[in-house]
Amino acid sequence: MRTPGRVLVRGGGVAGLCAAHELHAHGFAVELVERQAEVGAGASGLAGGMLAPYCERESAPEDVLRLGRHASDWWNAVLPGHVVCAGTLVVAPPRDAGELARFAARTEGYEWLDEAGIAALEPSLEGRFRKGLFFREEAHLDPRAALLGLSGRLKAQGVRLHFGATEPPTGRFDHVVDCTGAAAIGAVPGLRGVRGEMLCLETAEVALARPVRLLHPRHPLYIVPRGGGRFMVGATMIESDDAGPISARSLMELLNAAYALHPAFGEARLIEARAGIRPAFDDNLPRVIRDGGTIFVNGFYRHGFLLAPATARQAAHLMQRKAA
């Protein structure tokens, strides 16, 4: 097959790796540069990894459901074994039960569960919540494992990945795809940062099979099982591009949410607490922008793993038209 051109992908987070994969699949010769030395060191590595287009509809526009609906199929095809198709459970403390009705009114693709239904799905939560919503079609993955898996697969396919580099060692490129996320704030018009803070807890006393969202009027939060007794708790949303360490207040709020879900989290070990910057446009939807010789793919907000496959395909199609 004739090579339609050589492409340099800038950025090795979820957007860059997905773009590299799709461009390679469309016949381009791809190289990728990432300034971080390790896979998963950027914002993508702090993601929840929830492939939850139905739940996200609570606050996101229709496009997120449309573009994200097939994300779990994409990840499953590219990285067999990484995607856990176990749905999402949404619960609320008794005094905030009204929040469940509100969540249900904004979303689709769920069924109502009673106490027994919740216990059947998540025995650890038996007796803790009267009502819940179950989004059966949703899935999740471990972001760092998926990023490592995807970079390994790309390497095996002959894509050259340069981590810890801002420029490729050699070569001329016909096209550039810029997926540098929050690093492009200031360079891409309209791009802003939304700070997110997360933490990881380790305990053998709680077992969860799927992401659990805890609704609360002030701090809606989620807990995603990572296997091996580890749980990711996220995430704050603060309109700021400050990437400094997690604040005491945010740490307290995240821990409070975990404790409210199950008191045994009070005895868990805190093994990680970090902050990152989500890149976002003013409508919180990602964009594929062609600007001269460069295609920018950015603005994933809280939907990197959910929407990167769809935008990567868009970028590859745009690149094909550009190359033709």
Next chain:
Amino acid sequence: MLDLYGTAVSSRLLLGTARYPSPAILADAVRASGAEIVTVSLRRETAGGKAGGAFFALIRDLGVRVLPNTAGCHSAKEAVTTARMARDLFGTNWIKLEVIGHHDTLQPDVFALVDAARTLCDDGFEVFPYTTDDLVVAERLLEAGCKVLMPWCAPIGSAAGPINPVALRAMRTHFPDVPLIVDAGLGRPSHAAAVMELGYDAVLLNTAVALAGDPVVMAKAFATAIDAGRKGFQAGLLSPRDMAEPSTPIIGRAVFS
């Protein structure tokens, strides 16, 4: 026209800027509401003391007057520091003063509120204090130098509407010449119409619009209700009666039909 510290304002709706699905929807909601004043929280949106960034630029670009607030502050000192930061950042002496006394109900700490109001008024600020419907506290705030009062009608974000109309009415009667803005607790457009019918000068909203299914339509609905309530108040409302009063004169009909 409403006069707030010498600024004439025609819209009687003040809009908060937190918790919208996206900044684009926030901007559309502000436009749809016709609001001329928006409040913005400094405490929450300045991680690590780093001021602003793109979100504040976006707020400034809305082309409306910014009323910075001290939401999330739990002491007079914290509120005063935040107010001074806001003055530098937005170049305004206006400050919506919030000092939270109770974490769960977000009830204002009225003692710290009066202290902070005194400090800020002495420092040249024009203070909009978020307070309860307590008349004595209101007196103290006016003594401290406040020229506007912002009583709650129910706890912040509760959407309960005016839970104590008697107290709200007493406050209006007690302070006929002070601009009174209901801040916090409104859930529905009818709630806003109800407090405007009591003669309140304006309302401040955030959650009821930001978390609505369609914030833009809800912003418009509130603006319409506020206008209706205001006009109803100005036009003169009838008092309720115990007996029916026919709206059509019945002269000419037999009395014992």
